[in-house]
Amino acid sequence: MKRVFILAFLFFFTFLNANALEELKNVGIAKYAVIEAKSDYSPIREAPDVHSKRFSHIRQGFVLYADKQNEDFYRVDLGLDKPYWIEKKYSDVQAIIPEKRIVEIDEIEFDEDKYGYEIFIPANIQNAYSFKEIPEGLLFSLYDVKVSDNLKIKDKRGAFNLIPSDKNILKIKYISPALFGYDVLPHKKGLVVRIKKIPKINRKKPLKGIKIAVDPGHGGIEDGVCANQLVEKDVNLKMSKQIKKALKKRGAKVYMTRKKDKYISLHKRVEFANKKEADILLSIHQNSLPDPKDVIYKHGAGTYYYHMQARPLAQNIQKEILNFSKFRDDGVNYASFALARPTSPVSVLVECGYLIDKNEAQKLNDKKFQKGFSQALAKGVENYLRYIVVY
Ligand SMILES: [Zn+2]
DSSP states (O other), X not given: OHHHHHHHHHHHHHHHHHHHHHHHHHOOTTOEEEEEESSTTEEEESSSSTTSOEEEEEOTTOEEEEEEEOSSXXXXXXXXXXXXXXXXXXXXXXXXXXSOOOEEEEEEEEEEOSSEEEEEEEOSSOBOEEEEEETTEEEEEEESEEEEEEEEEESOOSSEEEEOOSSXXXXXXXXXXXXXXXXXXXXXXXXXXXXXXXXXXXXXOXXXXXXXXXXXXXXXXXXXXXXXXXXXXXXXXXXXXXXXXXXHHTTOEEEESOSSSOOOOHHHHHHHHHHTTOSEEEXXXXXXXXXXXXXXXXXXXXXXXXXXXXXXXHHHHHHHHHHHHOOOEEEEEEOOXXXXXXXXSEEEEEEEEETTSHHHHHHHTOHHHHHHHHHHHHHHHHHHHHHHHTO
């Protein structure tokens, strides 16, 4: 009996989805598919191409409206001048509807503790959103909503401005000379925008009380680079353990995404850092090249960031690790790495050196060198914290 029920249930949903897809093929602008994001930080892109620029990442269960599809993507209408796209593997089609369900926002509630601000936005649908780092601070946009003429703003704190919009968008600007992490948290009665404050830094011990997630890249079945008799996952773990020691000695609270030779997905690593409410996320790797013949031109240490808020951290780390290692400067670079993309911890990825370079490989595998490198990296993090407080 139970089984029949489950089968009927499954059939209903399969039918709904297939029907929805079929209908979508023929619909004009007037019909939308309601899509829920399938996993946390599902990417919304600027073009139907997995290599195209990411416009935003949304939390699981948050809602988008699609007006078209191709084989792998839904075209999403956020009410902006151009369409965006979400991959089907991140999409759950819920229904086909004639018009978007615009949510009326009639209340916004602010809250504050010593770590940051929270803006609670009551809403019966959790709609798609985006953050944009701007020179004055941060711009948060919530789509497919109508801001009520009688909007009640409760207990406003900090430097927040509501930006008027002639579209169905709620825009909130946060004014700050520097950013130290932000995210959206789902709430059973809407959503919460969380923006972290720049911490009060103990000048003698800047890392005191700062929470840092250290992520030794790869592990388990995933070796990473193999060169000069070394396997990247092992070097990453050894280096990360030294980094943990160096950071702890300077007063930080450190959380490792892995302590053993174990496979952990990129998604789980990010989830772990968020769960620990890390302020900073450091992903530790060793570099390689697709073409080993280029090694003479490409070697050295490099630090990578995705969001502008993490650039000063990357710069400070890079300066100190070069100082210590005397490696070639492989740059402070923008890159879309999964472990550089989180917004709540300020996140960077460090490529300590190139394992395919004999000289660098030898040093990177040396315990004394690992210790010195880690201390330099920790000093870089410390300098970053001193630097952001200057504002
Ligand atoms: Zn790697």
